[in-house]
Amino acid sequence: MVNHKYESARRQRSSYSRWARLYDFSTAFAAFIYGFDDTKERQKAVERLALKPGRRALEVGVGTGLNLPLIARSVGVDGRSVGLDVTRAMLRVAARRLDRERVSGDLIEGDATRLSFPDDEFDAVLNFGGFNGLDDRESALGEMMRVARPGAKIVVADQGMSGKKRNTLLGRLFVRQDPWLLQEPPVDLLPPTASPTVTHFRAENWYLIDFVNE
Numbered sequence: 001m002v003n004h005k006y007e008s009a010r011r012q013r014s015s016y017s018r019w020a021r022l023y024d025f026s027t028a029f030a031a032f033i034y035g036f037d038d039t040k041e042r043q044k045a046v047e048r049l050a051l052k053p054g055r056r057a058l059e060v061g062v063g064t065g066l067n068l069p070l071i072a073r074s075v076g077v078d079g080r081s082v083g084l085d086v087t088r089a090m091l092r093v094a095a096r097r098l099d100r101e102r103v104s105g106d107l108i109e110g111d112a113t114r115l116s117f118p119d120d121e122f123d124a125v126l127n128f129g130g131f132n133g134l135d136d137r138e139s140a141l142g143e144m145m146r147v148a149r150p151g152a153k154i155v156v157a158d159q160g161m162s163g164k165k166r167n168t169l170l171g172r173l174f175v176r177q178d179p180w181l182l183q184e185p186p187v188d189l190l191p192p193t194a195s196p197t198v199t200h201f202r203a204e205n206w207y208l209i210d211f212v213n214e
Contacts, residue, residue, distance in 0.1 A: 027066065034174075034203045038066075041202045042128070046070045048155045048210040049124040054078040058122045060112050060144060061085060061130035065094030065105075071126070072103035081105040082122075084115070112140040120149040125213075131158040132183045141189050148213040159183055160207035162200040174205065185209050 031038040046067060051057055053076035059067055062083030072081040083105055085091050091107045098105050110116050112127070113136050125144045134140050144154055160183040165171040175181045185198050185207040196211040 031202075034205050036201075036203045041206075042067050043070055044201055045126065045128055045155055045157050045208060046074060048208065049074070049126060049153050051075050051079075051124055055123040056080040056082075056121065057124040057126070058082045058084065058117070058144075058147065059126045059128065060115070060140070061127050062094055062107070063090050063129065065097040065107075067126065067128055068094060068098065068105050069101040069103045072098075072101075072105050077104075082108060084108045084110045084112070086111055113143060115143040115147050117147040119146055121147045123149060123152050125152065125154045127156045127158075129158055131156050131186070132160070132180060137186055138189050141186065145191075145213050150213060152213045153210060154213055155208065155210040156186065157201075157206055157208040159205065160185060160200075162204040162207075165200075165204040181205055183207070 027038060049057060049071070051071065051074035055075045056079060057071050057075055059071060059082070062068055062085045065083055068081055068083045075081055081104070083091070083094055085094070085107075086109070088109055091109060094107055098107075108116070112134060125148045127140075127144065131137060131140070141156070144156075148154055159178070159180040161171055161175065161181040166175060166182075187196050187198060187209060190196055190211065191214065193214060194211045196209045199208050200206065201208055
């Protein structure tokens with residue numbers, strides 16, 4: 001019998017391995033097309049984590065590490081920043097970025113639906129991009145909450161255009177070219193007691209949800 005979760009992880013590794021060298025270019029190109037400052041928009045997401053020096057932060061789906069220097073500088077030399085990704089090729093690019101930026105961080109190969117960390121390990125957890133494409137989003141979100149301590153901030157951001165923009169001519173044109181923009185924030189996957197804040201950023205083409213882990 002085929003284990004579809006393992007098959008999915010292998011497909012993701014294969015897909016992102018092909019994209020590893022071009023990922024940063026495609027990100028910069030998207031920022032140009034949609035008209036936003038990528039660094040500033042990433043900083044907005046990291047700021048939602050409410051990081052302080054000495055804290056422990058995890059980014060699930062770290063990719064080429066574009067957010068990790070921002071996280072590492074926020075937690076300082078006494079903190080810990082960890083980036084996890086399913087693709088080894090992406091992690092190699094992220095390692096070079098950390099060296100270039102002269103910041104420290106731990107890079108770990110792993111699956112978002114089976115995080116290899118103990119319960120209550122982190123003070124903040126971020127998933128920036130890649131959430132929409134997960135086969136088991138509920139399990140991935142559950143794992144993020146499991147490894148986050150009570151009171152930790154969890155932030156999930158990915159493509160999903162605001163309803164206001166979808167009703168504009170420009171929005172309809174963008175959606176026609178990129179159906180991922182129709183994705184909704186995954187608030188339905190959160191526990192009933194969660195009180196998420198939902199915003200849109202990156203020219204209103206991405207959603208961002210943040211909530212306090214319980």
